[in-house]
Amino acid sequence: MTESEALRRPGGRSARVRDAVHQAVLETVIELGVGKVGIPEVSRRAAVRDSSIYRRWGTRENLLVDALLGASEHALRVPDTGSLRGDLSAFASDLIDYLNTPLGDGLVRTLASIPDSEDTRSARDEFWTSRLRTLMPILTRASERGEVPPDVDGRILIELVIAPIHFRHLLTREPTDPALVSVLVDTAIRAAQTTAHGRPEDR
Incomplete structure (x- = not known):
């Protein structure tokens, strides 16, 4: 299975990636404030390639909204x-x-x-x-x-x-x-x- 296919699946690795990225966003907001949330920092904390984050969420704003609303x-x-x-x-x-x-x-x-x-x-x-x-x-x-x-x-x-x-x-x-x-x-x-x-x- 390709990474792209895994990211599209509703469970399994896709869910783990989403949870890890969301957790990284929330940790960054708590520690540094919402203005310091960036995809490179989230990528580092979540151990997920930034290209994967861009492919799934598109922009920093979409990622922030998804994580904070969740x-x-x-x-x-x-x-x-x-x-x-x-x-x-x-x-x-x-x-x-x-x-x-x-x-x-x-x-x-x-x-x-x-x-x-x-x-x-x-x-x-x-x-x-x-x-x-x-x-x-x-x-x-x-x-x-x-x-x-x-x-x-x-x-x-x-x-x-x-x-x-x-x-x-x-x-x-x-x-x-x-x-x-x-x-x-x-x-x-x-x-x-x-x-x-x-x-x-x-x-």
Whole structure:
């Protein structure tokens, strides 16, 4: 079997190469920062030829996005606290903690700064679609408990909570603390209840 064939296989050596390269990217981000990640350094750490990395990922940006998105999929749990407010608060708090790690910070800065190519756009869209789909049970449980109407727009509700956190982390550098989490969650829940069936006092 040729190296090219091995790299295309979903398991076996292909999986080992992907894991080794991803691990090398993550180690470099943690030790040196996302700006220092380069294919030659990743090649050295992973013991994989840089030509193989270029053939599979094409660019440094594609490699960064693939590795960081893959790592983030396992970094944020989907809480089940028994209430919508508790679930959203727990998730928001975990997100804040993650963004304050080298990997979390590296991910959002990479996504915010990389050129918008077909590959990076596809990877980004796939990640957010998957992330939002993973979080939907929070809204399903909340609807079953009567905390929000069944026709609530789950994506908008989640975005109302997480968007200000990303905004502060990336742009304003203002504090992201429990007080902020409480305000965001309460505001998002009120908005969901209001927009689904009109103003609460009209119901």
